[in-house]
Amino acid sequence: MDTPERNQIGTPKAKFEDSPVFNYINSLSPIKPVKSVHITQTFSSLSFASLPSVFTSPHVSSHKASRFLRGHNPSDPSKSESSLESGNKVSTNEDAAELCLNSAELHEDCVPGDSIGEASVEPRNEHSKFVIELPRNLKYDCGSPECGATTRCGTEAGCESEVADLSAPLVPYVQKTSENGSSDDGAHLQNICQSEQRNELTGCDWESLISGASDLLIFDSPNGSEAFRGIMQNPLDSVTRFCNSLMPRLSQNETADEQNVLVLDTIVSGEQPETEDPSSQYGEASQPEDTELMQDHLNSCMVSSQIEKEDNNLEAPMQFNCKPGLNLHRGLRRRCLDFEMVGARRKSLDNVPNSSSSMLSQSDEKVTTNDKQLVPMKPGGESSRCILPGIGLHLNALATTSKDYKTIKRENMAYGRQLSLPNLTAPANSPTAGQGPGHESFSSASSERDMDGTENGVQLLQDASQEPAFLANEEFNQNSPKKKRHVLPKFEQAGETESSCKRCNCKKSKCLKLYCECFAAGVYCIEPCSCQECFNKPIHEDTVLATRKQIESRNPLAFAPKVIRNADPVPEYGEESSKTPASARHKRGCNCKKSSCLKKYCECYQVHPSAYLGGVGCSISCRCEGCKNTFGRKDGSFMLTETEADEEEAEACGKSVAENHQQKNEIQENEEQHQDSALPTTPLRLSRQLVSLPFSSKNKPPRSSVFSIGSSSGLYTSQKLGILCPETKFERHIQAVPEDEMPEILQGDGSPSTGIKTASPNGKRVCPPNREFAPSPGRRAGRKLILQSIPSFPSLTPQN
DNA sequence: GAGTTTGAAACT
DNA sequence: CAGTTTCAAACTC
Incomplete structure (x- = not known):
């Protein structure tokens, strides 16, 4: 099992430890040097081959993927183990536990030589701790890249040691923790973790992983898919295997699904990271944006994973994903997913209670999780650029919920739109090149919900119903097919998430009828609009509201989202809705007669953010x-x-x-x-x-x-x-x-x-x-x- | 950019 | 509820 690489790696580590810099870092950080040293190795060691075996649990696979991303070396099986562990770290405690289990299995596969012999002296408990810690870290964004570097080492080392030493015992332990609940894990973590700093460090590692993921996300673009293909060719087998193994398992657990998604993404992207830079992975990982991207990715992955699941189920034997062509196919999906990704971000935010997002979200507890996410997005600003619009809308919606806030709402909406527009436009343009993903993510705030939502679908509806107009509208808008307007629906969609991007050209309706996309979307018209005699402006709030009421009185669902995604999230629906993107449906349905539902005239065909995935x-x-x-x-x-x-x-x-x-x-x-x-x-x-x-x-x-x-x-x-x-x-x-x-x-x-x-x-x-x-x-x-x-x-x- | 087509929204 | 009109987007040239 032992590969020369390991040995090589090991030596470097030793050197590294000896280096004054390392010592200095150690002195600074509470983390024990031993762990830190190993970390690098772990990254380096990523063996796809081992992965497949590992796959017992989807989580594991996901972890692996993450690891892979970090650790460029696919060759080392032992590394794979470590990678798995790191992946586990990333995952939540529960996930970590699962991962541990998985890792244990992996260890079995890899353990023999893999341990690398590094200082893996760490006790099993520590390993478990690491696992737990990692998850936390994930939640916490690592501050500085430096920390990431140190932490990486520490975490990795820990992981490695775990792999080498523990593997088996740890696994059971972890399982217990997972079963018992996060609390236990948390306790362990606390105990185990010497300090939060360490966690942060680990977090950095995690972030690095994330960053890698983000990279992957970026790769989602066609180019990325191609690159991925290229990568695949070599590792393809392992990757495909891994994916395949993951796929089925993913289906097993929803949570697992998410993680799996990550894994898949990581797997896919894994190669790229290698090509790109390992350093990059770690580097800026701390940045929240990366995390968001990751989340988006995850979300998108989720979707894709679901789809894949379906595919797997349908074509279980075929291993759809594994095939190169399939990979490409996947790449496409991802892209689509990416659009939705925006929502994913939110989701991720939810999953990973992060600072910025959480801040806002907390403020509005009442708001659905989605809303929260959205709100946070605004603050996040950066990542949320595209999101902003959506956020603004959401905020408005929130405000709307409480009548008192109506004015605020509107203001926010207007604000949001304006903001969003710029964002939209900007992102759209740049991203276009960059690809859809980015745009998508941005635009898809709305779509995100859908996506996210497992809940989203339902939530959206609820929100829409609950929330008076604009909120629902906006949300809907995102979903709404109207995005179509622009040639680059994605961007616009994403950017605008509708509201922001939407632009109308009304001449006679005064933008007070559903003819007006802006109005229909619950958004005020903005400068970009070329409407005439527009009353759909904050100045005319009263008029707008009154008109809305009238319309709603006639058709309560007039402002409801036209397209509903099966997001799946909602367990209840999940089944029926099929999780595939295609699952999205148009509530009312179309009435096309001449277009054969093949043109944008068709509300169903038009689409909706998810359209890229397949449209409605x-x-x-x-x-x-x-x-x-x-x-x-x-x-x-x-x-x-x-x-x-x-x-x-x-x-x-x-x-x-x-x-x-x-x-x-x-x-x-x-x-x-x-x-x-x-x-x-x-x-x-x-x-x-x-x-x-x-x-x-x-x-x-x-x-x-x-x-x-x-x-x-x-x-x-x-x-x-x-x-x-x-x-x-x-x-x-x-x-x-x-x-x-x-x-x-x-x-x-x-x-x-x-x-x-x-x-x-x-x-x-x-x-x-x-x-x-x-x-x-x-x-x-x-x-x-x-x-x-x-x-x-x-x-x-x-x-x- | 103008004109046509299309289908949703609105109206009767 | 069905039919017609209005409207604006989508599309074509």
């Missing part, structure tokens, strides 16, 4: 005709595979009208058939669905599975292919079921709860049995329409 597919609630929404057809067909999507787009663009008509006709026919079939067979359908659930829903809960089954895929394919009605029937059945599920999401929408009933007056809805929702299913279908569709049948028939 049409759902049952849609009354569109000839729906070809690549993100999901009301029929139920879901996300088409890229190729399919492309094809469709091409079709949309290039297809002759006649073709379109044909397709439409086919679809209609199919729909009719479906309707016919569907109507009659409720019981059968249900049974089928149930049956199908197992199949399709490997990943997802029954509900989702149901959708998936029916999943649009089947319908869609059938439609396109002119396939059999049976599927359609089946799908419809599914739809019927889904609708039950739907309620959660749709509840807000007020869409018909019952699948069939829901049918719009036109009856079209009724037909459109399939939902877009089933994101996973949709994808499946998209990926392998034929296969999927076929399987579903068998399952159904058998059951019947």
Whole structure:
């Protein structure tokens, strides 16, 4: 096991320890020198190979990833262990415990030689402590990079020692701690940790990790993906393995998921860091921005991880992620995620109670966590640039909650917008090059919520409902499809998060109608707007509010977010909503007739911050005709595979009208058939669905599975292919079921709860049995329409 | 940049 | 609830 590298590393460490600088640092810091020394080694040692074995828990994997990022050396297996530990450190106490467990396993794999023989003398307890401490550190931002350096060493050393010495015993201990609760861990940490300083140091390390993550985030960009690919080629196997191993596990625990996400990201990016600079990793890690980015990443990763999970579930054997092509694919997702990332940041903030963000958030306890996050963002300013807008909106919303604050709200909103605009514009531009991710993150404050939200989705709704207008609106806005306006929706979206970026061009509506995007978004018009006779300004607050009330009186959901994300977060919904980005839905649905839901005219297609991920597919609630929404057809067909999507787009663009008509006709026919079939067979359908659930829903809960089954895929394919009605029937059945599920999401929408009933007056809805929702299913279908569709049948028939 | 298309919002 | 009008964004040239 021992690799020459280790030895080499070890020697350097010794030298380092001997160096006066090291001694000086030691004297300064309470941390024991031994630990510090090892740290560097740990970083250096990152062995992908070991990782896979480690994966027992997702957390572990995540940790590894983080480590990897730091430690550029993939070669050393022993290092991997250390890396894992460090990763654990990063994670919360619980996570740490898990990590320890994982690490223990890893240790088993790597331990023999890995220990590197460094001064790992540290007692097991210390190791456990380290683990715990690390998490804390994560929470606490390390102050200076210097500390990071020292701490790194210390932590790493500790980790290494742990690995070498402990591994096994520690693991159990950690587990206990985790089980017992964070409190225990905390106690241990305190005891163990000699001082907070150490923690800070560790924190620095953590930060460095984060920074690395941030780097990764940056990499999220296509370029990054490419780089990643390149990296992958070598470590690819290990990485892919790692990812694969993680994926399934991630699904196991949500928390784990998040961490896993990190891991994935780290894994992906891992290589880059190497290329870039190890130093960079550590360096500025302390910066909050990095942490935020990390969080965003994490969030995005979360999303992606979820998606991946679905994928895994669907294609478990395939190891989707591992494949290079897949990797690329992932990269894309990430990008998308990145957009959402903004939300992720918030999330991360939540997770990691950090200074700046927490400050604000604390002020508004009432506010939902999301809101809090948003608020903090403002203060954060830097990271939040983009966020600011959103924050402002949120603040406004908060204010709105309390009538007294209304004025404040508005002011804030206006303020926020203005601020946001600049931010938006700036970020958008620069970031564009930089890529979407940054923008995304920024813009996505709103989206973030969704993302974040596991809660977000729900919270958003709640907020919207609770909060009068602007808040909800703004939040919604972010989600709202209208972002579309600009060519670079992402930026704008992100930046504006809507409110900030939105600009209207109203001439007759005075910006007091929903025609006005700004008004609809609950934002005041700003300079960038080219509206005429605009009343949507703070000066006319009374008018604006009155108008809002009127509109709301007519349609309480007028200002509610139009697009709902399945964010998943909410366990309740989670199932039905499919976690995939595609899961996002338009509450009302569209009514497109000529655009085939392939243009921005379609509110569903337009999108929403998450759109980059896949946009919003049409759902049952849609009354569109000839729906070809690549993100999901009301029929139920879901996300088409890229190729399919492309094809469709091409079709949309290039297809002759006649073709379109044909397709439409086919679809209609199919729909009719479906309707016919569907109507009659409720019981059968249900049974089928149930049956199908197992199949399709490997990943997802029954509900989702149901959708998936029916999943649009089947319908869609059938439609396109002119396939059999049976599927359609089946799908419809599914739809019927889904609708039950739907309620959660749709509840807000007020869409018909019952699948069939829901049918719009036109009856079209009724037909459109399939939902877009089933994101996973949709994808499946998209990926392998034929296969999927076929399987579903068998399952159904058998059951019947 | 002007004109057209489109579909949501508003109105009847 | 259905149909029509208004409106502004999206799109095309």
